[in-house]
Amino acid sequence: MKKLLKRKSNFQLLKFDLKMKLSALFLLTALFAMHANTSYSQRNKVSLDISKKSVRQVLEQIERKTDYRFVYKLDDVDLNRKVTLKVSDELITKVLDVIFNNSETEYAILDKQVFLLKKKTQSLSDPPSAGPVTPGPVQLQVTGVVTDDQDIPLPAVNIIEKGTGNGTSTDFDGNYAITVSEGAVLVFSAMGFKPQEITVGDETTVNVKLLPNTEQLGEVVVTALGIKKEKRSLTYAVTEVGGDQFTQAKETNLANALSGRIAGVNVSSLATGAGGSSRVVIRGNTSLSGDNQPLYVINGMPMDNTTMGGSASTSGGGFNIDHGDGTGGINPDDIESISVLKGATAAALYGSRASNGAIIITTKKGALQAGIGIEVNSSFTLDSPMDFTDWQYVYGQGNGGQKPGNQSEAVTWGRRNWGALIDGSDYIAFDGQLHPYTAKKNNVRNFYNTGTTFTNTVAISGGGEKTSYRFSASDTDNKGLVPNNSFNRRIFSLNFNSRIGEKLTLEGMVQFNKSKAYNKSSAGDATGNPNWVNMLANTVDARWLDPGYDENGTEIEWNETPYASNPYFVANKFKNTEVRDRFIGQFSLNYQVTEDLSVKGSVSKDYSNFNFTAILPTGTLYTNNAAGEYHGFDLIVSETNSMLNINYNKDLSEDLNLGAMIGGNIRKYKNEQTSFDGTQFIIPFFYSFTNLATSTAIPTNKHLTTNSLFASFDLSYKDFLYINATAREDWFSTLTAADGGSSDNNIFYPSVGAGFIFSQVLKLPEWVNYGKLRGS
DSSP states (O other), X not given: OOOOOOOOOOOSSEEEEEEEOTTHHHHHHOHHXXXXXXXXXXXXXXXXXXXXXXXXXXXXXXXXXXXXXXXXXXXXXXXXXXXXXXXXXXXXXXXXXXXXXXXXXXXXXXXXXXXXXXXXXXXXXXXXXSSOOOOOOOEEEEXXXXXXXXXXXXXXXXXXXXXXXOEEEOOTTSEEEEEEETTOEEEEEOTTBOOEEEEOOSOSBOOXXXXXXXXXXXXXXXXXXXXXXXXXXXXXXXXXXXXXXXXXXXXXXXXXXXXXXXXXXXXXXXXXXXXXXXXXXXXXXXXSSSOXXXXXXXXXXXXXXXXXXXXXXXXXOSSOOOOOOGGGGSOGGGEEEEEEEOHHHHTGGGGGGGTTOEXXXXXXXXXXXXXXXXXXXXXXXXXXXXOOOOOOOSBOSBBTTBXXXXXXXXXXXXXXXXXXXXXXXXXXXXXXXXXXXXXXXXXXXXXXXXXXXXXXXXXXXXXXXXXXXXXXXXXEEEXXXXXTOEEEEEEEEEEEEEEETTTEEEEEEEEEEEEEEESOOOOSSSTTOGGGXXXXXXXXXXXXXXXXXXXXXXXXXOSSOTTSOOHHHHHHHOEEEEEEEEEEEEXXXXXXXXXXXEEEEEEEEEEEEEEEEEEEOTTOTTSGGGOOEEEEEEEEEEEEEEEEEEEEEEESSSSEEXXXXXXXEEEEEEEXXXXXXXXXXXXXXXXXXXXXXXXXXXXEEEXXXXXEEEEEEEEEETTTEXXXXXXXXXXXXXXXXXXXXXXXXXEEEEEEEEEEOGGGTSOOXXXXXXXXXXXX
16 A cells, blocks of 8 residues: 655745646636646556556556556455556556456546545345335435545545445545435545544535544655665664654754654754754764764765864864854755664665765655646744853852952952842942942843844746756845844755656756855854853843943953953954855656666765855954954865666566665765964954964865765565665775775675564454564
8 A cells, every 4th residue: 555645734924835727717617628638647658568467566567667656445456366468658547447447446546646446336226116105214415525634635535325335436626426314424434544424414515524544554765875665665764754844843954853853863053053063863872983973865865964164162262163064055945855764774875974874855846737836935933042040149249258349359250159148239340330239130131132033935846748847945044142143045946857758767956055154153162152141240230241342442351361251242343254155966867778677877966165254353352462363264065976776676476576776876075175364463453364463374185086886685575574685885095905005995884684564464463553573
């Protein structure tokens, strides 16, 4: 049984989905006639050459060669009946007519879903009696529409008058009509949905909404190399999350949205605002020295997830900035699904890069449809700081039970709360002014802003008989918690699919995004971090520090060490700017050599150009002579993958299926960085690299190539026993033998797994509806 796909609309601040039909006027007068011209079944033909194969094998071949998915109850279809047919470029309706001729099965088609049903049994009237005529029960004609939980009409829903043979089914638009006795009970049932009983009163219109029954659906997930498999056939752990889960509460970094959604997946990030990186660990750390993060894959091709300029550290000071990573450039509104491959076995086909697992991202694509679909999605998020510190407000600023008696003591004791009892009397603070010696309980909220994030996405999709496309444009605008911090990102993405002839298919994705960030907070615990505001003495109002500098532009000192920076001086005077331009391009050609054999070639490129500039201004107390510093770098990161796969899938017998794949990949990676650093601006407040007393520019380049061969083998028996084996060998340009040769520059990665669905072959208690053993 195959999964019944659903469309789901997710409203946040604003979202709507319009299907604009070019033939709208004709649809009003000839709905079914036009449907025959615009449906998927009319545009896609089927070719088969089958001799004495079971119905089950025929249906599986149609699914492999097309996008059709069959939905049925096992009791409704004779899957073992033998069929012989030879058709070329025929409509699916004609093919199904041949397959189910002289059988007890009928069908209904909804786009790419084919519902197989047992033929309806019509009630027969009793012959007229020769005796006296007595009035029969009152008959009512009941009509209505059957929809799913998203108000989408459902075709081929069985409607039976309970206790009789009287029944009907819904048409393509979910409409039905049935004549029943007054007070009758109607039973509505459909594959993949929970049955529902409705008692008919005096109402002649009964509309019904069926809820999905997920236990009946055969779930299909995306695995390594973008291969789709039924979840029941997997011999390793995979969890898939639908794209709608990532748009309900948007994150600026897609990876953060995985937090709390998948067992065994831990997500963390630094609290430095929008545009930062995310750290994902699957099933715990496996290395003391590595980053333990999984490989990210988009549409079957590896993606670069480099943290620009290296990972930020929570120790040290200065401009210890989190510059973001690759997942921060993916638009959540473009995601169809994300599959998490847990463990090395699941991701073995990707080699060493996936030793910590893999996260497979599948993006949305256009649909073969008439007209254009437009989707608009807008969201608005508010951020506020959380302060759960249990401050004491009995004793105030000071030391040894004494409050500051002069400005010097106020500066020296700027972070100490060991003073006198808070009594409301006047005292001299760090600024030399008299202030009331009272508790200041709102310093955190008085310093930080309320952060705001607006995200707007517009997507246009459409297609014809052989081509489909989807174009989206997204804009994210963030104002951070720290004053003067902001982030903006724009993403443009195009996905397309085209059939070239009967056997060749072209797929592609092109994405460009540009992001800009201003005045990101330092992740370090020392200099240049505005979060020192949390260390203010409890009788000091944070707003007394504003603007953070005096009339000469010099930082105002508030405590005994210059390394605990004035938070307002950092927010108002420190300057850092980062700009990233990123391009992702993917193209693939798939050629169906025979019914069982296909060849696919793919190429992808992920290119980023990153620029970062940071200014420690004139007047910064902890710099040399308070003359300031300059830090920055230019970085180019590029990854290119070229891949070739040969896929083979064949039914060896009625019960045995073989799937095999062999392929190769060439990966070229480039990381070229030039760092610019200097100290002491010669002309105060003129912030240029050429205005430094001392300066350096240091280039650092890293290039590497990895050549790989890989293969996989899958064997299934009667859909309850599965065996899987994979192998991959990588040759690295960065590994050399002790003698300088290349004989030891390769690593081999094998895997094997098996799965047994014992609930399908063993008699189990009624409360056990599914059971599976797997090992790898």
